Amino acid sequence: MLKVTINGIEIELEKPVTVLEAAKQAGIKIPTLCHFDGLPPFGGCRLCLVEVEKLPKLQTACTLMTTDGMVVRTETAQIKAARRAMLEFLLINHPLDCPYCDKAGECELQDLVAIYGPEAGRFAEGKRTHPESFDDPIIVRNMERCVLCTRCVRMCDELQGAFAITVTGRGSHSFVEPFTGGKYNCEYCGNCLTVCPVGAIMSRLHRHSYRPWYVEREVQTTCGFCGVGCTMILQMREEHIIRSIPRMGLGLNKGLLCVRGRFGYDFVESTERLSTPLINKNGQLQPVSWPEAYEYIANRLKEIKEKHGADAIGAIASGRCTNEDNYMLQRFMRFVIGTNNIDSLARLSYAPTVSYLESIFGQGITANLIPGIANSDGALVVGGDPTTINPILGLQIRAIRKNAGKVVVIGPPGGLKRFVTNALITDPYSEEMVLAAVLGRLSEEKELRGELPRLEEKIRAVKIPSQDELSDAIEVDEINAAVDTLKGMENPVVIIGPEIAMQKRSSKRLFLIAAIAYLINARLFVLSERPNLQGLMDMGCEPHMLPGGRPLEFEMFRHKMEESLGKKVPESKGMNLFEMLDAAQDGQLKALYVMGENLIQSLPNREKVESALKSLELLIVQDIYLTETSRLADVVLPASSWSEKDGTFTNLERRLQSVRAARTVSPGRADWQIIADISSQMGDSGKFSSVESVWEEIIHISPLHAGLSYEDIAKGNALWPYHGEPLRGVEGEFDVEGIDSLPEKRDKEAFYIQLQRPLYHSGSTSRHSRALLSIMGEPLVMINPSSAERLSLKDGDKVVVSSDIHRAEAKIKLSEDVRAGEVALCNTFSGLNFMQFVDYEVSPVLGCIVITKNNVNIEKVT
Amino acid sequence: MALVDEIREIGRKYPDRRGALLPSLYLAQKEYGWLSQEAYETVSEALNLPPATVKGVATFYAMYRKKPMGRHLIQLCTNVACMVMGAERLVDLLKERYGLEPGGTTEDGRFSLVIMECIGACDRAPAMLVDTDFHSDLNETNIFEILEKYK
Ligand code: SF4
Ligand code: SF4
Numbered sequence A: 001m002l003k004v005t006i007n008g009i010e011i012e013l014e015k016p017v018t019v020l021e022a023a024k025q026a027g028i029k030i031p032t033l034c035h036f037d038g039l040p041p042f043g044g045c046r047l048c049l050v051e052v053e054k055l056p057k058l059q060t061a062c063t064l065m066t067t068d069g070m071v072v073r074t075e076t077a078q079i080k081a082a083r084r085a086m087l088e089f090l091l092i093n094h095p096l097d098c099p100y101c102d103k104a105g106e107c108e109l110q111d112l113v114a115i116y117g118p119e120a121g122r123f124a125e126g127k128r129t130h131p132e133s134f135d136d137p138i139i140v141r142n143m144e145r146c147v148l149c150t151r152c153v154r155m156c157d158e159l160q161g162a163f164a165i166t167v168t169g170r171g172s173h174s175f176v177e178p179f180t181g182g183k184y185n186c187e188y189c190g191n192c193l194t195v196c197p198v199g200a201i202m203s204r205l206h207r208h209s210y211r212p213w214y215v216e217r218e219v220q221t222t223c224g225f226c227g228v229g230c231t232m233i234l235q236m237r238e239e240h241i242i243r244s245i246p247r248m249g250l251g252l253n254k255g256l257l258c259v260r261g262r263f264g265y266d267f268v269e270s271t272e273r274l275s276t277p278l279i280n281k282n283g284q285l286q287p288v289s290w291p292e293a294y295e296y297i298a299n300r301l302k303e304i305k306e307k308h309g310a311d312a313i314g315a316i317a318s319g320r321c322t323n324e325d326n327y328m329l330q331r332f333m334r335f336v337i338g339t340n341n342i343d344s345l346a347r348l349s350y351a352p353t354v355s356y357l358e359s360i361f362g363q364g365i366t367a368n369l370i371p372g373i374a375n376s377d378g379a380l381v382v383g384g385d386p387t388t389i390n391p392i393l394g395l396q397i398r399a400i401r402k403n404a405g406k407v408v409v410i411g412p413p414g415g416l417k418r419f420v421t422n423a424l425i426t427d428p429y430s431e432e433m434v435l436a437a438v439l440g441r442l443s444e445e446k447e448l449r450g451e452l453p454r455l456e457e458k459i460r461a462v463k464i465p466s467q468d469e470l471s472d473a474i475e476v477d478e479i480n481a482a483v484d485t486l487k488g489m490e491n492p493v494v495i496i497g498p499e500i501a502m503q504k505r506s507s508k509r510l511f512l513i514a515a516i517a518y519l520i521n522a523r524l525f526v527l528s529e530r531p532n533l534q535g536l537m538d539m540g541c542e543p544h545m546l547p548g549g550r551p552l553e554f555e556m557f558r559h560k561m562e563e564s565l566g567k568k569v570p571e572s573k574g575m576n577l578f579e580m581l582d583a584a585q586d587g588q589l590k591a592l593y594v595m596g597e598n599l600i601q602s603l604p605n606r607e608k609v610e611s612a613l614k615s616l617e618l619l620i621v622q623d624i625y626l627t628e629t630s631r632l633a634d635v636v637l638p639a640s641s642w643s644e645k646d647g648t649f650t651n652l653e654r655r656l657q658s659v660r661a662a663r664t665v666s667p668g669r670a671d672w673q674i675i676a677d678i679s680s681q682m683g684d685s686g687k688f689s690s691v692e693s694v695w696e697e698i699i700h701i702s703p704l705h706a707g708l709s710y711e712d713i714a715k716g717n718a719l720w721p722y723h724g725e726p727l728r729g730v731e732g733e734f735d736v737e738g739i740d741s742l743p744e745k746r747d748k749e750a751f752y753i754q755l756q757r758p759l760y761h762s763g764s765t766s767r768h769s770r771a772l773l774s775i776m777g778e779p780l781v782m783i784n785p786s787s788a789e790r791l792s793l794k795d796g797d798k799v800v801v802s803s804d805i806h807r808a809e810a811k812i813k814l815s816e817d818v819r820a821g822e823v824a825l826c827n828t829f830s831g832l833n834f835m836q837f838v839d840y841e842v843s844p845v846l847g848c849i850v851i852t853k854n855n856v857n858i859e860k861v862t
Numbered sequence B: 001m002a003l004v005d006e007i008r009e010i011g012r013k014y015p016d017r018r019g020a021l022l023p024s025l026y027l028a029q030k031e032y033g034w035l036s037q038e039a040y041e042t043v044s045e046a047l048n049l050p051p052a053t054v055k056g057v058a059t060f061y062a063m064y065r066k067k068p069m070g071r072h073l074i075q076l077c078t079n080v081a082c083m084v085m086g087a088e089r090l091v092d093l094l095k096e097r098y099g100l101e102p103g104g105t106t107e108d109g110r111f112s113l114v115i116m117e118c119i120g121a122c123d124r125a126p127a128m129l130v131d132t133d134f135h136s137d138l139n140e141t142n143i144f145e146i147l148e149k150y151k
């Protein structure tokens, strides 16, 4: 305990903090410029100078630590004169072009000069000049305005961990520049622009189009791009999103955003948005009124149900839609149509991965907090690059390393390159071997604690590769080094990416990871590529699960739901995504209702999916654009986008968060609303006047969400298991493929195509964001430099990529982030994408997707 | 030894990688003749430091070469003593003979000229360094005799 006096106010402190911090606690504001909460102190601008008794010179409050008995004054004549002098220095070279600087009105330099002066400068020499840089599509830098506070550099280095920019030169020739001196070529998180106090680093998206005081209202919402669920503020002018910004201290992202959240919002204002329902008449989609569309849908669905039964109808829910939207769709299927045929693209990997882990450890095992990751002393990362899939979570892993923890990555480390302790890189098909070897070595070091007997029984049974068998995949020393790192972790996390599920023997790999996590006692995280994959599961958008994570097979749960809702729950398990596609092809499934998903683009073997959808008698698609899928539909319904509706998302931590309408008009209607309308058109008695009324029903029937109000959610700490009851006793039963065998070897000379998950895009939605397209505007086939050499290819060469089912021309880009023997392609663009080249099977244990036919041939176009 | 190995070798003598940055930059400069983007990248790779950080440090210091240089670097002093003894005339002569301006490089890439602030040889002014060789008591003829030895 220590006491300090600031401006005559006595302050008691538990532990020493900086004078700046102590003053803040007492409500005294000391002006600052280079200081920024959360960044390491710099002490460069000297605006925070204060008088400290017994110290002869003025001191910088942002770096000086308090000591017991310290007496500080923050606003004396001497201090004011010093601050004025510092500002006069800063203005020597500052262009004072405030009239056309976008920062004017929220510029810290402007505000400080307004308080402390000087009213005129005494320096008659000319100012330095430096041309404004437009090398970048979305960021503009004007280094004449830079006050060299280094906030941007510290942000980029310390919090973002991208190390993209630096102060070059010295004295008045210092400028902040990226390595190239031109284009940033960075992660484009824009976090440097949050911290720049002046107009030196600015967004180009709204350049010269507004003044900060034009912002009419601010809406706090949750990002709609990935499963982290960052809190963001949408600044609005009329119906226009001026910018999306984070706010310090708000949300689990604590003032940071990634490129998608900060710049990608413009997709909602795309001119390609659908604005009227369409019905296919004579082979052409034609605009119709909403009542006509509703009537058409209701009649056709009734007809099909009467003729072929309810089970001839299915629906696909969406991880981009809110809980309320998804709840309504499963409600429609179960209680209005009368079938459990409901699933979503969470089936590809997220849902089976989470369910499998739950079957080992129990429900809620992945409900761990993202901000807690940085406090761990170690991480094991498998199955994908967290810094591109869930960027803000990725930053937490980088922070582990900065806090002197250790990071082990299995697979290419990508954005964790500078942060790994051990990277176990092998060919894509030997990961199982590596995992098994790690488990083998680790179980020599760590005891089986007897907590989960079935898991331990399987750990004992698993075949561990011998040194010889392993030698093909990786050096034994690397395994040993990684195990040494892992066994020393006291409080680790294990981060599981989507790739783990998407290959053969996925249950084996996932089991091995679970076993390792068990031995080192780690918290589990499953990466989620969409904002609401977890919500899909919790809302019952699975053919075998009811809302609240209750298995359909138990009569008790069905009965409870029937009681609370007064409606019959269909008994037999429904069809999952893959079964529905097969059934459509076979003619068993007659109608499919697709909400907010582009199945043709998102699934392998386009021809097969297209043919299945074309075999349907009725395809209803609800979306915000005309997509490859909605073009095939019989009815297309224009939906509201994420920024035009209220509701909630459940992120990968299982935190429930509010999504709020920022734009008050939408070219479409909220998904939940459309489904409620169609339900009542079909005679359902449910009355849903607002999104709250949907939520009321959810908390009424889902034991997990019972009693959870929108107010609780808005507070930001609606954490699992809320106030509800998770299901206990589900753990214990799980199968493992090939527990006593090793994976089959794959041809080392061949190339395999892998799904690239670029930081700058999010599925096919982001291809409507001009901002994101300006960073990455075309699909590129990524290839390791060593593979390129083998094929005598260089960056930018044109090649023909061919698999068993597809052949296309593409440009290549060399990248160390893909392994030798691998080529990677994203799935964002319509002409050329990963899914075209591959086919799939369904995993016998997990029920997830297994990518097949991913063997490709690469030839140079001459 | 390859540059990367040399840098790593030096790196071992320092408590952290940043500490080894200045000597590593000198090595790279020797190898590449000047600190090009490629030179920064090599240092960055060898020390596993971000390239932007490497560049930031290098550009802070005046004595690294941030522009391509001739094969030989003439550092001629024009400070008081050398000036009094005729150094400025030597600067003019270099221009006349080789077309070499202070801060510039001859067209054939043979010489670069940098004006130095005192090499501590006032008693033998004017003086210059050519690469690392010291030459003093220069005059209008011997300077060229000396320079002609550098091809
Ligand atoms: S946008 Fe992000 S990665 Fe790029 S320079 Fe700024 S802080 Fe660094
Ligand atoms: S660009 Fe902005 S944040 Fe960066 S040093 Fe300059 S004034 Fe500070």
Ligand code: SF4
Pocket (backbone or CB within 6 Å): A223, A224, A225, A226, A227, A228, A229, A230, A253, A257, A258, A259, A260, A261, A262, A390, A391, A392, A393
């Ligand atoms: S990390 Fe995910 S939720 Fe956060 S801003 Fe980026 S895309 Fe949005």
Ligand code: FES
Pocket (backbone or CB within 6 Å): A031, A032, A033, A034, A035, A042, A043, A044, A045, A046, A047, A048, A049, A060, A061, A062, A063
């Ligand atoms: S805020 Fe303290 S020196 Fe800049």
